[in-house]
Amino acid sequence: WKKVGKEGVITVEEGSGLQDELDVVEGMQFDRGYLSPYFINKPETGSIELESPFILLADKKISNIREMLPVLEAVAKAGKPLLIIAEDVEGEALATLVVNTMRGIVKVAAVKAPGFGDRRKAMLQDIATLTGGTVISEEIGLELEKTTLEDLGQAKRIVINKDTTIIIDGVGDEAAIQARVAQIRAQIEEATSDYDKEKLQERVAKLAGGVAVIKVGAATEVEMKE
Template sequence: VSEALLASATPVSGKTGIAQVATVSSRDEQIGDLVGEAMSKVGHDGVVSVEESSTLGTELEFTEGIGFDKGFLSAYFVTDFDHQQAVLEDALILLHQDKISSLPDLLPLLEKVAGTGKPLLIVAEDVEGEALATLVVNAIRKTLKAVAVKGPYFG
């Protein structure tokens, strides 16, 4: 059945074509237009999220970059106090699938990053113990701009 459906499927592209399919699917021209606009903006590999709102209207919001469902691991990582955000530009990124707690494992990397002058974003299952303490001390002293966050889908 699925092979027959795929064989008879007609790919849809472009803002207008996507909006037409979305309008038929939702039975609402405004929703169709919003879906068409969203899909044309984010592209084939982009992500569109639909969320319930407490307002009466329907709105479209675009977010550049990446967002995390969990925040930074220490309030000392805040760089924008007005918005309580940690903003890093042109950052180096460390992705690690396990917990980071040992400083001897992390220290050589931190020394290399400090030499570049770039900020560091650490995404791991968790950052704790002396590794987190060292990042916090560096943030307080402003010797290394680093932010540690729990990656999506971890605990």
């Protein structure tokens, strides 16, 4: 607990040796789960695990799959999974992503972005900083149809269940993350309401808290699964 701070997150995964190991990495958890249970790829835990995924951050509702096709094709070619974090993913877009995932054409999961209104925009930017991605926002002239792999964030691993998403080891630049934290701390100083202060503090904790990954060691694979 000491290593990750009080807002830190602890996850457990299978190790490769006999000893238990503890890794503390850059990471973040937020309270949004998968948008469809059909994305689940770990039925034993009812969760989705994505290894070395790309992360698409969109400050909009996605309902038309056509605008996503160029980036989906690029991700499929790269052979990596994709997590979509957007205001919402619905209708035809969600259905098409589910079908493509079930057929194994491209491995996708989708979650709603945390927060609402301006806070959602800010938290998307926090996640972009953590993962080295760009928030696709029409307000600043960025369109989904023109999104390339360079715009996507990346992380070592992502775990999603019904209610939460954990991003483990984002590839964002450490200096950029620290600058973002400093910027939010400055906003805390200026905030007048306790509610605003509290919400800003939550964002600092999520960006600076980290994730502790406990790798459980065991003598045999059967013992490990238990």
